[in-house]
Amino acid sequence: MDNAQSENRIDTKQDDDVRQIKHDDEEARLEEYKKIIDQKTSLRRSNLNPERPDANYLRTLDSSIKRNTTVIKKLKTINDEQKDGLMDELKSVNLSKFVSEAVSYICEAKLRSADIQAAVQVCSLLHQRYKDFSPCLIQGLLKVFFPGKSVDDLDADKNSRAMKKRSTLKLLIELYFVGIVEDASIFVNIIKDLTSAEHLKDREGTQTNLSLLSTFARQGKFFLGLQPHGQEAYDEFFKELNVTAEQKKFFKKALNSYYDTVAELLQSEHVSLRLMEAENAKVLSAKGELSDENTASYEKLRKSFDQLLRGVSSLAESLDMQPPVMPDDGNTTRVTTRTDALPSSGKDSSALEPIWDDEDTKAFYESLPDLRAFVPAVLLGEVEPKSNEQHAKGREQSSVRF
Template structure:
């Protein structure tokens, strides 16, 4: 092989690739095994399509008793060891489900020998149902396929009844009550579906695959978004069906490629192998021959007609699409729960038990559905859908890119990104931010009695009542005015006022001498006394409006206490209000008594005035 150098002019000889002779031998052996597998499939199908059934005269010579045939049916329904195949020799080629003649002393060999001695022409439907329901595990499918092939080659009406029995055995007539029953049902349906596919490939059920299409369509009709367990079960069952050789024969999909240790250029007939060792040249030559033989067998293998294969493939694609959508939905829900669990674990410690249980439930459901999807993709020879891989990569990037902030909250999450920017994203969400920064109004949430508001109001009312009492006490018991009311009577007391009145009625000789100066000299004396009396009367009258104001204040305070008592309903506050009310009423009574005394004083002053006037007239 030649190539141009860096300048693009001088041809240079490329070094020959290094090839291990052992790798060439292993690859040739794999190609030979796969070719033998295809040859065995072809032989089994020929045996089930090109055969000669025994005549009716030959069947009449066999035992047709009900007892022995019923025992055979019961033995078939039991499955288990009777369907186990003997271990094949190590050098024997693989077979398609073990179809064909069985030799040895295994359970299936003994069962076939017993079938050969009986005439089951009248019990074909029972035998078909028994064989369809017989395999309880996938390891028993090969034995059931051997029995089905034997009965198909003896009785013409076995194949159509066997197809109907397979569809009936696959259907779910009763929902499982326990988890164990659900597992048993799943194993039986998986074995039944696998048996139906391999029976079609082996040529037992003929070209009619309508029963298989009905099974696949039932799997595709699952409510993917609602029932995750049913979605995983349907996907797993479909994966059991479409494994090779069913994938190549019924769906017309290519088989798994066999990796080769040499480039395709070395496998060409005109390839230059002069630089290779002799054992490598021989290995490459053997590999070429095996490749050509395998291609010839692949071209000769049986495949379902394109129209029927398209129907099956459409149902398979619908199942794959439904499982992909369910997987994406479960992944999204799992990420939301996981984000919430992580947030609570880093902000408040351990997350709630209910949330942790929900996370575990969703995680197990997602893992089960994903495992079923992986099995289906492997059976179909495909990779996981790109949507699933992208979603998982995005979720992994979010988890790997998360970093802890200074208070232990994961940054990079939607909650932290939406947090307020004023505090630098310190808080995880708005709830945490409000908890630490928004101070609640205690007055609107706590009763006023606990905060002392009622006591403060009661204290204010007490002070108002005390002020009113002090105002009432400033008025003398006889109703005279305080000394500071008039400049002419400063320092005068009610006693002095009374003495002044008596002096006016009975003047002393000195006063009489002073007053003998005539009427003009007496006038000022009388005017002064009268002025003092008038000021005293005015002072007492001025205190009356103040007492009325204090009484109004007292009544307002009492009314406020009553309202506070009705609104709060506190017994202790009510008792205090009642005591205050009684005190106020007592003060009001005293104030009324003081008012009566003031009126008596005014009457006494008026009477003194009258007596003074009479006395003056007498003089």
């Protein structure tokens, strides 16, 4: 009886500890979010009412072509580590005649997700100093989504273009939050293009657009009239954003309609996949193997379906909806092909937009350290076989002596 009571007390204490840890984690998360919102609020106020230096002050700064060119080129690499030094250099020069060049380098910058906030602060500094900076910047960033029919764009790596669009969309949303982008209608044009039925004819384009729309819905829930989870206490910040009720209605309807369309496409592709699996099962039963042509057809359809399922599920989650569940009649099983066990070469044209924002993020999750470099061999069990072998030899020597 005493043991049972003791165990119950231990269990109760453990439950209390778990609840306390969760409570502390939630408080820390909310505190961090409050800090971020306060920073955005302060930056937004400064950007909406910038106190720009006059021409006389700017003339006291370095206006030489050589010095300005050197500083401007650094805008092509913006990250948190270099941000403070870069901003100090930007304050020391007069870029009045080089604004368009500065914008060009910012638009070319390959920003990771971790670099977005640094880029926002750099852009805010330039916005608060040069009146013509923001209109030029917005125009340059929008070209990422509406590039026209240039040969360079058509020949560019599709994965790189997809990642560029995603980082640019994230940057534009953050620039809107801090008051550099003041007109939410630019997002209306972007969403209209991304949800266009024309793009559904191109599977690679569909996959990219699904990812971009998921990013928009996740980062900009306010645009859809959705309340970010656990952030109700900071409604005041979002109320200051000039997104009209009509625009919110458009965003929500556009994304929900697009989701319904791609969900139907997913269902249709699932039916085709099941039919092909049933046919392949019959062939395998009769002949014992599939032809190369049938194998290739199946692999192509299966890969297409899996990628579409991931994209649609991600969009559903971003819209606070339940991801689609494919019906399973239990009559067929997925056919295994020889390439299922082979590693991807990374050059497959059907390998659409990667799940990682950039190579650094991918390396962080996929490049695992060698534990042997950090953990003693005895803890990994690597010396045990040798020890056992020595014991065995000892027993053999003992038996010989007897």
